[in-house]
Amino acid sequence: MGNGTLITASVEAALGPAARRGLRVLAHHRHLHRPDHPDDEARVWLGNHELGGVGQLLAQQRGVPREALNPVTGHTVARLLTALHGGPELRTAVPGPQGLPGGYPARVTRRRVELDLPYGLTLSDAVACNERLTFAEGVRIDPDGDVHFSPSLREGLRPHLPQLCEGFSGAGTARAAARMWHAAQALRRREDPADAVYARGSADGVGTPRGGVTSARPQGTLDAHSRSHAHSCAHSRAHSHPHRLRLDLQFE
Numbered sequence: 001m002g003n004g005t006l007i008t009a010s011v012e013a014a015l016g017p018a019a020r021r022g023l024r025v026l027a028h029h030r031h032l033h034r035p036d037h038p039d040d041e042a043r044v045w046l047g048n049h050e051l052g053g054v055g056q057l058l059a060q061q062r063g064v065p066r067e068a069l070n071p072v073t074g075h076t077v078a079r080l081l082t083a084l085h086g087g088p089e090l091r092t093a094v095p096g097p098q099g100l101p102g103g104y105p106a107r108v109t110r111r112r113v114e115l116d117l118p119y120g121l122t123l124s125d126a127v128a129c130n131e132r133l134t135f136a137e138g139v140r141i142d143p144d145g146d147v148h149f150s151p152s153l154r155e156g157l158r159p160h161l162p163q164l165c166e167g168f169s170g171a172g173t174a175r176a177a178a179r180m181w182h183a184a185q186a187l188r189r190r191e192d193p194a195d196a197v198y199a200r201g202s203a204d205g206v207g208t209p210r211g212g213v214t215s216a217r218p219q220g221t222l223d224a225h226s227r228s229h230a231h232s233c234a235h236s237r238a239h240s241h242p243h244r245l246r247l248d249l250q251f252e
Helices: 003-015 066-084 123-136 151-157 170-191 222-238
Strands: 023-026 043-046 090-095 103-109 112-115 139-141 147-149
Touching: 003 023, 003 066, 003 090, 003 103, 023 090, 023 123, 066 090, 066 103, 103 123, 123 139, 147 151, 147 170
Parallel strands: none
Antiparallel strands: 023 043, 023 103, 090 103, 103 112, 139 147
16 A cells, blocks of 8 residues: 555545546556656546546645655555445555556555446556566566566665676565664664664564555665665566555554
8 A cells, every 4th residue: 555545535526526537547556656657647537537637636646745645645544444344445556466566546445445446447458557667667567476676676676686687586576674774773873873764573484564654765876766666566576466465554
């Protein structure tokens, strides 16, 4: 829960509350920033009518520092959990429904999450869009669930994650995610000790964050570039294969 849900909330804020019932958004982690090519922009529908000018709808959200968006993400997650536990039906974008890669429009009701694709958008087209955007970030997930990195990303990760820079198997997702988490924290401590968030918990027996929220301060360095791609890979991988990472959310 996060990227697509946040993007949907941002579009909803731009369009106004009247858009809430019929809003459908196909979005990916990459859409937190303006894509390099307009054809790779997030897609938005009201009912079955696709809207143009999506970049303008998302301009305000993209202009806000990432750490300032954490409360918004928390609010969107609370709305989703409320709907799952019997609250009002929610239409939003969710990550990995039915184990699919990326984010998809969905209807969330009591204990149910159902795909809510607009008329004219096939599931295969939606999956292909998410896979293309993941590949653009230097990550490829093969049919067996194994993760492969592009040459440039491998070299960017090598100084920080030498055990993972050549990729990892589907069965090793939880351990890979834990290593990525610790590497990201080490990089944050090096850039700014106040920017590191420590959390406790486990993912299949390996220490990872529980309910942890990290601020993603935009940086132009190789370290930040590697960190962002590693996080994206763990997120995509966790939602696209049966060996999915389990996260325990704890509200304290």
